[in-house]
Amino acid sequence: MSHAKDLPIFRLQFYLTAPYACSYLPDHVARSQVAAPGNLIDTGVYGELVRLGFRRSGQHVYRPRCDGCRACVATRVPVAEFEPARTQRRCIKRNSDVVLRLLPLTFDEAHYRLYRRYQEARHAGGGMDQDDRDQFRNFLLQSRVDSVLAEFSLAGEVIMVALVDKLIDGLSAVYTFFDPELDKRSLGTYGVLTQINLARKIGLPYVYLGYWIDACGKMAYKRSFQPLEGLVDGRWQKLD
Numbered sequence: 001m002s003h004a005k006d007l008p009i010f011r012l013q014f015y016l017t018a019p020y021a022c023s024y025l026p027d028h029v030a031r032s033q034v035a036a037p038g039n040l041i042d043t044g045v046y047g048e049l050v051r052l053g054f055r056r057s058g059q060h061v062y063r064p065r066c067d068g069c070r071a072c073v074a075t076r077v078p079v080a081e082f083e084p085a086r087t088q089r090r091c092i093k094r095n096s097d098v099v100l101r102l103l104p105l106t107f108d109e110a111h112y113r114l115y116r117r118y119q120e121a122r123h124a125g126g127g128m129d130q131d132d133r134d135q136f137r138n139f140l141l142q143s144r145v146d147s148v149l150a151e152f153s154l155a156g157e158v159i160m161v162a163l164v165d166k167l168i169d170g171l172s173a174v175y176t177f178f179d180p181e182l183d184k185r186s187l188g189t190y191g192v193l194t195q196i197n198l199a200r201k202i203g204l205p206y207v208y209l210g211y212w213i214d215a216c217g218k219m220a221y222k223r224s225f226q227p228l229e230g231l232v233d234g235r236w237q238k239l240d
Helices: 045-051 086-092 109-122 133-140 185-203 217-224
Strands: 013-016 031-036 053-058 062-064 073-078 099-103 147-154 157-166 172-179 206-212 231-234 237-238
Touching: 045 147, 045 157, 053 172, 086 185, 086 217, 109 133, 109 157, 147 185, 157 185, 172 185, 185 217, 206 217
Parallel strands: 172 206
Antiparallel strands: 013 031, 031 062, 053 062, 073 206, 073 231, 099 147, 147 157, 157 172, 231 237
C-alpha cells in the first residue's frame, strides 16, 4: 500500500509569486501560489488541486494567495441541483441554431482570429490583445490534463470557443472567447449552460467556474447560476 507522502499531490511544491497588479480590483496588489513541478500534475492530481481552489493558465497551476485579501472565491455549480432561470431558458432558445463540436487541442486559424477580435473588443490594453499565434497556443492549447475545445458555430462561422477540462468529479471551464458583436445572444451565459448540460449527460456532478469576486462587476454573471457553491475557509458551501 502506498503511503500518503508517496502520492503525486504530496510530492508537489508550492511557492508564492512576487506581488503584481491585481487584474480585477483597482489599486490592489495580488500574489499567487503556484504548484510545481508541472510534470506531476496529471488529470487526477489536477482534480484534487481544483477542489482545493486551484486553477490553471496554460500549464501553470495556481490559486490566489494575496497579502491581506481573500476576495477571490473558487466556485462551482452542482449540476443535479441546477435549473435554468427564465432568462437562461430564453438564452438556450435564442441559440438553438448554434452547432457544437468537441475538438482536440489543435491550432485553428479561425479560432485565433476570433480570439484576437474578442481580446481587442473586451480587454484592449490588457496585453492579451497583442497575443501572437505562439502565445495563443501556449495559453489555450498546452495541457497536461484531459482537455477539449468546445467550438460553437453559426451558419458555418465560428462564434465561440471554450477550453474545458474534464476532471473526475466535473468539468472545469478554463477560458471562453466569443464574437463580441453578438451581444444579444449572451454567448458567455450560453457557453456555461452548455457545459452544465454536458456534465449532466456524462454523469459528472460539478462544473467549476473559476473565481468570483463580490466587488468585481465582470464576475457578477457567475451568481446567476444557482445554486452556486464557493470554497470558503477551506469548505465548499452554498453562496447566498
